[in-house]
Every structure is written in structure tokens, then in C-alpha cells.
Amino acid sequence: xxxxxxxxxxxxxxxxxxxxxxxxxxxxxxxxxxxxxxxxxxxxxxxxxxxxxxxxxxxxxxxxxxxxxxxxxxxxxxxxxxxxxxxxxxxxxxxxxxxxxxxxxxxxxxxxxxxxxxxxxxxxxxxxxxxxxxxxxxxxxxxxxxxxxxxxxxxxxxxxxxxxxxxxxxxxxxxxxxxxxxxxxxxxxxxxxxxxxxxxxxxxxxxxxxxxxxxxxxxxxxxxxxxxxxxxxxxxxxxxxxxxxxxxxxxxxxxxxxxxxxxxxxxxxxxxxxxxxxxxxxxxxxxxxxxxxxxxxxxxxxxxxxxxxxxxxxxxxxxxxxxxxxxxxxxxxxxxxxxxxxxxxxxxxxxxxxxxxxxxxxxxxxxxxxxxxxxxxxxxxxx
Amino acid sequence: xxxxxxxxxxxxxxxxxxxxxxxxxxxxxxxxxxxxxxxxxxxxxxxxxxxxxxxxxxxxxxxxxxxxxxxxxxxxxxxxxxxxxxxxxxxxxxxxxxxxxxxxxxxxxxxxxxxxxxxxxxxxxxxxxxxxxxxxxxxxxxxxxxxxxxxxxxxxxxxxxxxxxxxxxxxxxxxxxxxxxxxxxxxxxxxxxxxxxxxxxxxxxxxxxxxxxxxxxxxxxxxxxxxxxxxxxxxxxxxxxxxxxxxxxxxxxxxxxxxxxxxxxxxxxxxxxxxxxxxxxxxxxxxxxxxxxxxxxxxxxxxxxxxxxxxxxxxxxxxxxxxxxxxxxxxxxxxxxxxxxxxxxxxxxxxxxxxxxxxxxxxxxxxxxxxxxxxxxxxxxxxxxxxxxxxxxxxxxxxxxxxxxxxxxxxxxxxxxxxxxxxxxxxxxxxxxxxxxxxxxxxxxxxxxxxxxxxxxxxxxxxxxxxxxxxxxxxxxxxxxxxxxxxxxxxxxxxxxxxxxxxxxxxxxxxxxxxxxxxxxxxxxxxxxxxxxxxxxxx
Numbered sequence: 019x020x021x022x023x024x025x026x027x028x029x030x031x032x033x034x035x036x037x038x039x040x041x042x043x044x045x046x047x048x049x050x051x052x053x054x055x056x057x058x059x060x061x062x063x064x065x066x067x068x069x070x071x072x073x074x075x076x077x078x079x080x081x082x083x084x085x086x087x088x089x090x091x092x093x094x095x096x097x098x099x100x101x102x103x104x105x106x107x108x109x110x111x112x113x114x115x116x117x118x119x120x121x122x123x124x125x126x127x128x129x130x131x132x133x134x135x136x137x138x139x140x141x142x143x144x145x146x147x148x149x150x151x152x153x154x155x156x157x158x159x160x161x162x163x164x165x166x167x168x169x170x171x172x173x174x175x176x177x178x179x180x181x182x183x184x185x186x187x188x189x190x191x192x193x194x195x196x197x198x199x200x201x202x203x204x205x206x207x208x209x210x211x212x213x214x215x216x217x218x219x220x221x222x223x224x225x226x227x228x229x230x231x232x233x234x235x236x237x238x239x240x241x242x243x244x245x246x247x248x249x250x251x252x253x254x255x256x257x258x259x260x261x262x263x264x265x266x267x268x269x270x271x272x273x274x275x276x277x278x279x280x281x282x283x284x285x286x287x288x289x290x291x292x293x294x295x296x297x298x299x300x301x302x303x304x305x306x307x308x309x310x311x312x313x314x315x316x317x318x319x320x321x322x323x324x325x326x327x328x329x330x331x332x333x334x335x336x337x338x339x340x341x342x343x344x345x346x347x348x349x350x351x352x353x354x355x356x357x358x359x360x361x362x363x364x365x366x367x368x369x370x371x372x373x374x375x376x377x378x379x380x381x382x383x384x385x386x387x388x389x390x391x392x393x394x395x396x397x398x399x400x401x
Numbered sequence: 402x403x404x405x406x407x408x409x410x411x412x413x414x415x416x417x418x419x420x421x422x423x424x425x426x427x428x429x430x431x432x433x434x435x436x437x438x439x440x441x442x443x444x445x446x447x448x449x450x451x452x453x454x455x456x457x458x459x460x461x462x463x464x465x466x467x468x469x470x471x472x473x474x475x476x477x478x479x480x481x482x483x484x485x486x487x488x489x490x491x492x493x494x495x496x497x498x499x500x501x502x503x504x505x506x507x508x509x510x511x512x513x514x515x516x517x518x519x520x521x522x523x524x525x526x527x528x529x530x531x532x533x534x535x536x537x538x539x540x541x542x543x544x545x546x547x548x549x550x551x552x553x554x555x556x557x558x559x560x561x562x563x564x565x566x567x568x569x570x571x572x573x574x575x576x577x578x579x580x581x582x583x584x585x586x587x588x589x590x591x592x593x594x595x596x597x598x599x600x601x602x603x604x605x606x607x608x609x610x611x612x613x614x615x616x617x618x619x620x621x622x623x624x625x626x627x628x629x630x631x632x633x634x635x636x637x638x639x640x641x642x643x644x645x646x647x648x649x650x651x652x653x654x655x656x657x658x659x660x661x662x663x664x665x666x667x668x669x670x671x672x673x674x675x676x677x678x679x680x681x682x683x684x685x686x687x688x689x690x691x692x693x694x695x696x697x698x699x700x701x702x703x704x705x706x707x708x709x710x711x712x713x714x715x716x717x718x719x720x721x722x723x724x725x726x727x728x729x730x731x732x733x734x735x736x737x738x739x740x741x742x743x744x745x746x747x748x749x750x751x752x753x754x755x756x757x758x759x760x761x762x763x764x765x766x767x768x769x770x771x772x773x774x775x776x777x778x779x780x781x782x783x784x785x786x787x788x789x790x791x792x793x794x795x796x797x798x799x800x801x802x803x804x805x806x807x808x809x810x811x812x813x814x815x816x817x818x819x820x821x822x823x824x825x826x827x828x829x830x831x832x833x834x835x836x837x838x839x840x841x842x843x844x845x846x847x848x849x850x851x852x853x854x855x856x857x858x859x860x861x862x863x864x865x866x867x868x869x870x871x872x873x874x875x876x877x878x879x880x881x882x883x884x885x886x887x888x889x890x891x892x893x894x895x896x897x898x899x900x901x902x903x904x905x906x907x908x909x910x911x912x913x914x915x916x917x918x919x920x921x922x923x924x925x926x927x928x929x930x931x932x933x934x935x936x937x938x939x940x
Contacts, residue, residue: 057921057924058928058929059928059929063928066924066927066928067923067924067926067927067928067931068927068933119929119930119931120929120930121875121879121930121931121932123930123931123932123933124931125928125931149825149826152826152829152831152876152880153872153875153876153879155879155880155882155883156883157882157883158878158879158880158882158883158889158892159879161882161888161889161890161892162889162893164889165889184798184799184800184801185800185830186829186830186833254929255929255930256872256875256876256925256929256930257925257929259929321920322916322917322920323917323920323921323924325917328912328913328916329911329912329913329916330912330913331686331689331700331912370920370923370924370927370928371920371921371923371924371928372924372928
């Protein structure tokens with residue numbers, strides 16, 4: 019018997035599990051897939067894929083009831099957590115910053131890891147691409163960035179990681195290579211060489227793909243910054259982005275360390291209900307089917323993209339518990355002890371397919387708080 | 402006034418018919434220029450099943466179309482082998498189908514000479530496991546599958562190789578007439594906006610559903626029945642051979658394999674506008690309900706996209722058949738001198754994809770007669786070069802799947818692609834679904850440097866797989882800028898257009914995994930790459 023069972027290991031699910039566990043609840047997490055953090059850019063946007071500040075966001079997401087203190091509290095908690103995990107996030111939701119993406123386009127974001135620095139209007143930048151990484155092409159990025167930042171002076175450099183693969187190499191492949199000192203040194207050497215030979219003047223900022231190391235990102239970032247003598251930023255783009263992989267891996271490690279019980283590659287195939295709500299979930303792994311019971315359940319299976327909601331020719335379906343949903347993806351008769359978070363809360367909280375990191379953090383935080391209140395009132399508290 | 406070009410014959414329309422006419426003219430040594438408003442195969446020629454008819458479908462109702470289809474089926478298998486897969490086809494009777502049709506059909510096929518072989522149902526089910534277990538009778542006919550994209554491109558390339566010219570993205574804006582005689586056309590370059598005049602002895606209108614518009618420019622009446630059909634594509638190939646319903650031809654009763662996918666269709670609704678490619682969910686639902694009778698698990702299969710195109714049907718007298726099913730698929734060759742008193746213009750329309758070569762033969766026979774040229778048609782014998790290139794790519798460092806693709810695909814471009822694969826990063830697999838490398842993409846970008854992802858897709862299959870270009874369209878655009886094949890603006894414009902076009906076809910089938918894929922596309926372009934809604938003019 020668990021106090022809290024979380025379904026889904028995206029950002030909402032992982033944060034819910036960690037925070038529930040931190041409240042002292044016996045917590046389990048059931049997940050079919052690997053979680054959608056993996057496909058994200060690893061930065062926390064307000065409205066994903068669109069401009070707009072807090073006001074526009076709360077209108078679009080119908081968040082009128084949310085108190086400012088709740089919002090800032092949730093963001094603070096996220097920052098504290100990521101700092102503890104050794105992958106600190108900075109920024110704040112009231113002052114969005116422009117960051118450059120792997121296409122050269124610019125978007126505004128709220129919270130971002132230390133490997134990212136905002137892009138300025140003026141000055142000199144150098145875009146560094148790796149020959150082997152197909153999804154980061156410096157001249158193309160320069161073209162788009164120049165349109166958005168006409169006053170920037172932009173140079174491009176292409177270097178080699180010195181590794182071959184017949185498969186298409188991603189930003190993550192490059193990041194794993196840059197975890198090794200010899201590859202890092204080899205790259206720094208090539209950049210310095212090209213700067214000298216091509217007489218590129220010292221820039222204010224170097225732009226790299228989201229590849230600056232996975233485990234050793236801190237050392238990689240420091241080395242690049244020190245050796246190149248300028249600010250260094252990652253420009254996340256086509257997934258997989260290492261900015262996001264680092265967050266995913268660290269959250270997962272932390273959850274395991276805290277004692278969240280993981281059921282991975284596991285699908286919820288049914289549930290038992292009584293008058294008070296859900297009693298247990300029937301879960302299926304590759305070789306057996308079993309029931310896990312719980313007091314409270316957090317639904318963090320995502321929207322259409324995450325697979326929590328499915329569009330069928332007969333309308334929208336909730337996939338994990340097969341609950342009825344309306345055309346907006348809202349669960350019609352939500353059991354009392356089921357708490358949907360993130361994109362599981364229907365289409366009104368998603369934009370361009372996802373909720374955006376800020377909303378995921380907020381809703382997980384809010385739900386765990388609510389569940390905590392319920393648990394105290396209901397007297398089903400356990401320690 | 403811009404450039405003036407002189408030639409013997411202008412062919413309007415870069416579909417299969419126009420391509421066939423151009424090649425036939427070139428092989429007979431007649432100077433010709435083809436003009437196409439968009440890319441080759443923009444219209445009906447790539448908006449169909451890709452079925453190489455054996456004629457069996459038309460045997461009962463339209464004997465002439467059946468005879469022509471079977472004859473051409475045999476010729477095309479010989480002459481355009483690189484674009485045809487000799488799959489064979491099943492005609493399957495399910496319980497809903499009328500028993501009495503079988504005898505009618507068998508005797509009609511026998512009369513035409515189409516070989517029909519009865520297959521035990523158990524054997525048929527072994528070969529086609531998706532087929533309805535309640536099938537009652539199954540016959541095998543020599544149907545086949547055509548790759549419309551490669552066929553139109555290859556036929557035009559062979560014509561060009563024999564001295565013809567082809568101008569794509571050149572829309573006819575005027576048909577020039579002088580005293581009851583057509584003397585040429587005025588065309589506009591869709592990229593530069595520049596206008597050119599092409600003067601010719603004769604103009605061939607092979608513009609399919611746009612035929613009436615061309616006739617109007619020449620000042621003569623031509624009533625076309627544009628009969629729009631919808632088709633849908635499954636994410637994998639569910640059948641080895643073509644599967645037809647054994648009944649009077651109707652909606653949603655053909656499944657044609659095409660490389661790694663299956664194309665399913667179709668419907669028939671008469672539309673006014675030849676540019677009407679609209680897709681409706683309701684129409685798809687109707688198709689699925691009907692298709693279920695042949696393939697009962699149809700609703701569990703994943704559709705990756707849908708598309709539509711119009712059959713250009715022609716009947717001299719006005720008919721009021723809204724379904725278009727009762728209008729002949731026969732060929733209409735109109736000599737406008739006899740019909741309208743206007744010399745120098747010939748219209749070729751109607752017909753089938755399968756009969757394009759014969760349509761071209763008849764057209765060029767008439768052209769020769771009018772121009773006083775006595776050269777015989779050789780397209781029933783002379784082969785379009787095959788696509789196989791197995792002797793190439795053996796020693797190139799590249800992904801095995803991409804090598805496999807090229808060795809069955811590169812054709813006459815093999816040597817060129819092999820050479821460029823040795824350049825830096827040219828062996829990168831840009832499109833993982835269809836295993837397209839940069840070297841292959843580069844080989845289809847025109848020398849004048851026009852960058853268009855749609856043109857690249859039609860020639861390489863870039864972005865045709867289940868992800869519908871989510872990853873590869875951006876890669877191809879970025880690499881094009883990187884390698885000096887496109888400016889940043891051209892790449893951006895083409896990328897917006899490509900994503901928009903893909904989404905249009907996905908939207909109508911967007912349930913389950915395809916709904917997910919569409920959202921992933923949105924998320925990646927808008928959120929991960931930071932694209933914003935662009936208001937580019939689509940070429």
C-alpha cells in the first residue's frame with residue numbers, strides 16, 4: 019500500500035513524486051515510456067511556442083484563481099531542488115529572457131539552466147558547430163539570428179569531434195563525447211586555431227549546440243569559458259537536447275535516492291474503484307500483471323503528445339484509467355483521490371502540444387500541496 | 402515583353418500525359434517544350450492510387466478502357482520497369498457483394514483477354530493476412546503498383562535527354578491566337594515573375610483538370626468533369642499485392658501497396674475548381690466504414706496522411722452524374738480545328754494513369770499528321786532507363802539502409818551521387834524514415850539553384866515516412882543554407898511551406914499516433930526551434 023501513486027515520469031510526474039516523497043509519503047511511480055522531458059529543450063517557458071508574459075499566460079491557461087505567492091513558491095521550490103541536484107536553474111517568471119535556439123530563432127523563456135545565457139542585441143558572437151552533428155548548422159543559424167538581431171556581429175566556426183558514426187549523430191552524442199577531457203581539449207584547440215587563422219575578433223558570446231557534457235557539464239562549461247575567454251551558451255533545438263537530458267537524469271536519480279519506488283516499462287491496464295475513489299491500479303509489465311494499491315493517485319500521463327489523452331474517431335479518451343473525457347480533454351467524472359497534473363489537465367493548459375515547464379512545475383507543486391491538505395483532513399496520514 | 406522562345410510543339414501540363422507526349426515527341430524528333438504551372442506531377446498524376454490497372458476493374462462497365470488498360474499494363478511493365486512493381490492483384494468477393502457480378506465479371510475479363518486465376522481463399526488469406534476472413538471468392542489478376550513520382554520525373558528526364566525541354570513553375574497565362582490559329586503561349590515564371598512567350602506550330606493541352614481553363618484562354622468552350630477522389634496512406638505496407646473488391650467499381654474498394662506503405666481509396670465527388678484539394682473527415686469516415694469490409698482491422702491501423710486529386714473526365718454531351726462513376730475513363734483526343742474551327746491546338750484528356758503512353762501515342766500521331774511529319778511511335782518498345790544501380794555505392798562509407806535505398810533508386814544519377822557521397826558530410830542520413838542522404842538531395846536540386854522541399858520530396862521521398870518530415874525538412878533546409886544551395890530566406894520560406902503542406906494532409910487523419918505526431922511537429926517547430934507563424938507567399 020502506497021500513500022501516493024504517480025502515473026507518468028515527465029516533468030510533472032517526476033516533480034510530484036519527489037515532492038510527495040519529501041512530504042514523507044510512501045510513493046510509487048508507474049511509467050510506460052521514458053517521459054517527455056527527453057524531447058524538450060530543458061528550459062521552462064510560460065506559453066510554449068508563443069510570446070507573452072504572466073498576464074497573457076494566466077488568461078490563456080485560465081489561471082485567474084492562482085495566487086502570486088503560490089506561483090513564486092513553486093518556482094522557488096524548483097530552483098532549490100535543481101540546485102541541490104547540481105544542475106541549478108536561474109531566471110524568473112516576471113522577467114522573461116530571450117535565448118537563441120538551434121535554428122537561430124529567438125524565444126523568450128522563464129527558467130533556464132546555467133549552461134544557457136540570454137542573447138543580447140549588440141556585440142560580437144561566434145557560433146560553433148560540430149561537423150558530426152547534423153541538427154546544428156552554424157551558417158543557417160547565423161542567417162536566422164542575424165534577421166532577429168541585425169546589430170549583432172556574427173561569425174561561424176565548424177570543428178570536428180574527431181568521431182565517426184554511420185548513424186545520424188545528435189546533440190546528446192556530442193555531449194557524451196565532451197564529457198571526456200581529451201575530446202574537450204581537442205575542440206578547444208580547434209576553436210582557438212580557427213580564431214587565430216581566420217582573425218576572428220574576440221566575441222562576447224560563444225553559441226554551441228546543447229552538447230556541453232552530460233555528467234561533467236560544469237567542468238566542460240568552465241573550461242570553454244576559461245579557455246575561450248567569453249560567455250558560453252548552449253542553443254537547444256532539435257531533440258534530444260542535453261539541457262533536458264541532464265534535468266531528466268538528475269530528477270530520476272533524486273527520486274530513486276529519496277526512495278520513490280519506480281515501476282518502469284509498466285502500463286496501467288485497469289483500476290479498482292470503490293465509493294471513495296480509486297483503490298488500486300492494475301499494472302502490467304512484460305512478464306506479469308499485478309495490482310498496486312494507494313490512497314492518493316497523481317495522473318501525470320500528459321496530453322496528446324505524452325499519450326495520456328488520445329484522439330479517437332469517437333472523441334477524446336483518457337488512456338491510463340480509461341476515464342471519459344470531454345472534447346477539451348477534461349476528465350468528466352474524476353475520482354476524488356485522483357489528481358491530474360500538467361498536460362493531463364486537458365487542452366486548455368497546453369499550447370503547441372505541451373504545457374510549458376512553468377505550468378508543469380506549478381501544477382505539480384499545487385497538487386502535492388492539495389493532496390497534503392486532503393491527507394491531513396482525511397486522517398489518512400502516514401509517516 | 403520578355404524572352405521569346407521558338408519551338409515546334411508546346412505541351413501544357415507536366416503530369417503523366419504531358420510527360421508521355423513530350424517523350425513521344427522527342428523520340429520522333431519533334432522539337433518540344435513542356436510547361437507546367439507547378440512541379441512535375443503536381444496534379445492528378447501524383448494524387449491517385451498508383452495502380453497499374455490490369456483492366457479488370459473496368460471490364461464489365463467500360464470494355465474499351467479495359468482493353469487499353471491491359472495492353473498498356475503489359476507495355477509499361479517492359480518500358481518503365483524502374484517505376485513499376487509487379488505485385489499482381491486480388492479481386493475479392495465479400496458477403497456484402499452481389500453474387501451475380503462474378504459471372505459477368507469473369508466473362509467480361511475473358512472477352513478482353515485479361516488472365517484471371519482463382520485462388521483458394523485459405524491461400525489468399527495466407528498471402529494477405531489483413532484480408533477479411535469471410536472472403537468468399539478470390540481471383541488473381543496482373544495488376545501492379547506504379548510509383549507516380551518517379552515515373553513522371555523519369556519520363557520527362559528521358560525526353561529531355563532526347564532533346565526536349567521542360568519548364569516547371571511556368572504557368573500559362575495566355576494562349577496566343579492569330580486569326581483562328583493558336584501560335585503559342587505566354588508563360589509566367591512562378592519564382593521570378595518574369596513572363597516569356599513560346600511560339601510554336603502546335604500547342605497540346607494536356608493539363609488534366611485545368612484543361613477547361615486553358616481552353617478558356619484560347620477562347621473555346623470545353624466542359625470538363627473534375628471528379629475529386631480522396632486517398633489515405635497507412636504507415637506501413639499491409640498488403641503484398643493490390644486488393645480490389647469484386648463488385649461494380651465503387652468508393653473505398655482498392656488497397657495498393659507502394660514501397661513501404663499502402664494507399665487506400667477512393668471517392669468521387671465532382672468539383673468546380675481544379676485546385677480544390679480539400680479533405681473532409683466525414684469523407685474519410687465513409688471510406689473507413691466501406692474499407693472495413695475488405696480489411697476488418699482498418700480502424701486499428703495507423704494512417705499517416707490523406708490527399709486528394711481530381712480525375713479529369715470528359716464527355717462531349719452534358720451528363721448529370723454527381724458521382725462521376727458512370728462517366729467513361731476513356732480517352733478524349735480533341736482536334737480543335739475540327740471541333741471549334743481553331744487551328745494549332747489539340748486537347749488530350751480523360752484516360753487513366755495506366756494508359757498515359759497510349760494517350761501520348763495517339764496525340765503525337767495527330768500532331769505528326771498536322772505538321773506533316775511521318776515518324777512512327779517507338780514508346781511501346783523503347784525503355785525509360787531503369788532505377789537500379791546495384792553496381793554502385795559498394796565502397797562508399799554510408800549507412801547500410803541508405804546504401805540499399807540508393808542501389809534501387811539512383812538510376813541514371815548513380816555515378817554523380819556516388820561521387821558526391823565522398824564529400825564532407827554528404828553521407829549524412831537527413832531523412833531517417835526514407836533513408837535519404839544529403840548527396841541524394843543535392844543531386845535533385847536544379848542547377849539554377851531553386852530550393853523547394855516539395856520538389857525534393859517528390860524526387861527522393863524525403864519526409865514521406867511516418868514522421869512526415871518533422872526532422873528531415875528542417876535538416877534539409879539547414880544543410881541547404883550551410884552548403885550554399887539556398888539563402889536563409891529561401892530555406893525559411895520553403896520550410897514553412899513544407900510543414901504547412903504536410904500538416905494539411907495529416908490533420909484529416911489525426912487520431913491516435915498521427916495526432917501525437919502532429920503535436921510533436923508543432924512542439925518541435927514552435928517550441929524547440931522557436932519558429933513563429935510566417936506569412937510567406939506560397940509558391
